[in-house]
Amino acid sequence: MSDPIIVQYTINAPANKVWNALTNKSEMKFWYFDILDFDLEVGKVFNFYEPGGENKYHHQCEIVEIIPNKKLKHTWSYPDFSDLKTMVTWELVLENDITLVRLTHEEIENFKDLGDGFSMENFTGGWNTIIGQSLKEYLEK
Structure with missing residues (x-):
């Protein structure tokens, strides 16, 4: 088992504002992905494609844990390429109105046979861009 990606x-911004950006599909589309079938409920499956209209990678996730304003945990998979799944956990820690x-992102090794686009480095870079740029800029504007 390889080490997880931690970003x-x-x-x-306060945790409730960050939580809303993470869990409200009308806000997600501004910084993350446009996820039309997202419902914040354990057991719900949601699907999306990368932006840009290519629809190259079908992402499918299932929510496995919710602790409001603190934690969202879901699977992450590419059903067109593999039956294997990984696990993504978003955690929020509030301190003085800064979150x-x-x-x-655990079990990335499950995607090792899918090619370079699914490498640890590629996921790490993607998560850094999504959180460190897109989410941060969206919430701090």
């Missing part, structure tokens, strides 16, 4: 950034966002 964390502080965001100058630490910590994302942990």
